[in-house]
Structure formats: structure tokens, C-alpha cells
Amino acid sequence: MLRAQYAIALAGAFLLAAPAVQGATSNQQSPTVTFPTSGAKQVTLRACNFLGCTETTQTVTLLDPRPLVGTAGFTPALPEAGQMVRLTGTGTGKPPLTLSWQPAPVAGSPLAAINGGAVWWNTAGLAAGPYTLTFQVQNTAGSVNTVLPITLAAASVLDFYTIDPCRIYDSRLGVVPVLSGVALTIQGTGGNCGVPAGARALAANITVIAPTGAGYGSVYPGNYPPPATATLTFGAGQTRSNNAILPLATDGSGALTAILLINGSNAFADLSIDVSGYFLP
Known part of the structure; x- marks a missing residue:
């Protein structure tokens, strides 16, 4: 016949179903203990018979329920x-x-x-x-x-600077077109167009080319969530353009995000963005 004994050790005081003190033991098969503090607690199970005793110790981590x-x-x-x-x-x-x-x-x-x-x-x-x-x-x-x-802070007063029309993005130069629902990160500053790093917004022309279905596109600051409004809409097979002022990311990256939402499965289109000026504080 085996006799099982639980030894419960912890850094602070605790409460058992019966009165208990630090390092107390219980001969119950499933003893209950309530710990007043969170953290790692050690619980030892010792089983004994006339041949001797063996024991195993487990560490129980108690989480603090308070927010x-x-x-x-x-x-x-x-x-x-x-x-x-x-x-x-x-x-x-x-x-x-x-x-x-x-x-x-x-x-x-x-x-x-x-x-x-x-x-x-x-x-x-x-x-x-x-x-x-x-x-x-x-x-x-x-x-x-x-x-x-x-x-x-009060919104900065921005001055407008013109540049020769310059293309900052054209998906046709890549391997694949723009897939519906896949957000693209487009760098609006630097590069060959000469838009300075401190620019806040771009004057741009956005063009969607040969979409496989009807839909709409949005271009917005690179660190913002998608807006509820569209930058342009288009029909299936139509090449459509729209002029817009495109605010750049407010985190200093100068980035834009573009996304096309096109009807139909595996839908896609090509996209280009041409810049004619920028806004700078």
C-alpha cells in the first residue's frame, strides 16, 4: 500500500483547505491551496510504502488576475x-x-x-x-x-514647388502587375524625381491601366490605415487617370501606400504615378 503526501513550498504564506503554515504538507489526494501572490510556486508529491519514498517536484506559475x-x-x-x-x-x-x-x-x-x-x-x-x-x-x-x-501642434503652412513631370512608380517595369487587395509601399521622396525628404505631400497623376475588372484604387500616407474614400474608380479594361494631392507618411519615411480593389477572382491591373510638384513647410 502506498501513502501519498503533498508538500507545498512557496516564498510567502498560503491557505489550505485546513489551517496551514509555510512548507505545510497534506495527506489529501487532491489538496486545495490558495496563494495570495502570483509567481512561481513549488509543489512536491511524495509517495511512500514499506520499501521507502520517492518524490517529484513541479513548479506552478500563478498569473496575477488583476489588470x-x-x-x-x-x-x-x-x-x-x-x-x-x-x-x-x-x-x-x-x-x-x-x-x-x-x-x-x-x-x-x-x-x-x-x-x-x-x-x-x-x-x-x-x-x-x-x-x-x-x-x-x-x-x-x-x-x-x-x-x-x-x-x-498647429498644422504647418506648406509651400508648393513644381518639378518637371516625373514618374515615381510604374508596375509595368516589374515582373508582375498589381494584384487586387495587395497593398504596395511606394517611395515618394528621394529617387530620380528630386522630391526632398521633408516633403509633406505630392501633386500627382494616378493611372490604372487595363484592369481585369471594375473597381477602385486608393493612395494614402504610408503609415496610415486605408481610407474610406477612393482616389479613382475604373471599369473593366479601362485605363483611367485622376489628379490628386497625395499626403506622405507622417513618420518621416516619405512613403505612400497604394491598393487596388478589383472585382473578380485573381484580379489585377497595372498602375503608374507621375509627380508634378510637392508641398514643403
Whole structure:
């Protein structure tokens, strides 16, 4: 006949089904222990009979159920009023976790909350000045907040500079055309067209060539989410162009993102972008 004994060791005090102290043991087959702290705990099972005893020790890691803020931040570091601001936050605790952001002007009423950890804050229409961003992590055990100060600078006054028409992108020079739904990163500054690194936007002509189906295309700042509006629309087989002012990425990369959404399976088209000028502070 075997006799099993559990020895439970931890750095702090604990509670068993019966009164217990540090390093206590239990002869129950399935003892219950409640730990007041999180972290690594050691549990040892010892089995004995008239021939002797053997034992095995397992380390149990207990997670803290309370919500905690992991990280919270935003980019760009010096946003201007009217720009999109990327908010990124993480949290820990017992799932499910609810993450949210609450922007508010300093000494003003809170703006609409934004649900999620990694989200975009659209500052279009907001006045320049100081704001706060409150990041909250919440679960059934409670909630915790952290507050970040942020200042929206006044939008820069931009001057327009013309250049000789210059093509910054042409998919026909590559191996494959532009596939429907596949986002492309296009460099808007530097290169052979002479657009300086500090440019904020381009005056451009966008052309979609021989699409296999009807659809639309969007060209937008390289660090932004896809917009709800289209830069141009087209029919199947049509070559269509449109002039547009294309804002560049606000992270200093000078990049654009282009995406074509075309009806039909395995749809594709060619795309070109020609620049005739740029905007610079």
C-alpha cells in the first residue's frame, strides 16, 4: 500500500483547505491551496510504502488576475492637428481584457473613446493644443489607467514647388502587375524625381491601366490605415487617370501606400504615378 503526501513550498504564506503554515504538507489526494501572490510556486508529491519514498517536484506559475498596463505610447511624437495618430497599448491580467483609449483636451470634456489597444486617433477638426490620452485595461477583477500627455501642434503652412513631370512608380517595369487587395509601399521622396525628404505631400497623376475588372484604387500616407474614400474608380479594361494631392507618411519615411480593389477572382491591373510638384513647410 502506498501513502501519498503533498508538500507545498512557496516564498510567502498560503491557505489550505485546513489551517496551514509555510512548507505545510497534506495527506489529501487532491489538496486545495490558495496563494495570495502570483509567481512561481513549488509543489512536491511524495509517495511512500514499506520499501521507502520517492518524490517529484513541479513548479506552478500563478498569473496575477488583476489588470495591469504593459505599454502605452503614440506616434508620431510631435503630431499636428488634422493628422492621424497611432495609439498602441498592451495590458496583462485574467482574460478577457478590454483595452480602450480616451482622448481629452486639457481642462475640457473627454472626446469619444476608442476601443482597442492598437488603434488610430483621427485629429481632423480638432484644435491645436494640449490633450491627454488615457489608456485603460479592464477585466472582471477591476481596471487600471495610465495617462499620457500629448500636444497637437498647429498644422504647418506648406509651400508648393513644381518639378518637371516625373514618374515615381510604374508596375509595368516589374515582373508582375498589381494584384487586387495587395497593398504596395511606394517611395515618394528621394529617387530620380528630386522630391526632398521633408516633403509633406505630392501633386500627382494616378493611372490604372487595363484592369481585369471594375473597381477602385486608393493612395494614402504610408503609415496610415486605408481610407474610406477612393482616389479613382475604373471599369473593366479601362485605363483611367485622376489628379490628386497625395499626403506622405507622417513618420518621416516619405512613403505612400497604394491598393487596388478589383472585382473578380485573381484580379489585377497595372498602375503608374507621375509627380508634378510637392508641398514643403
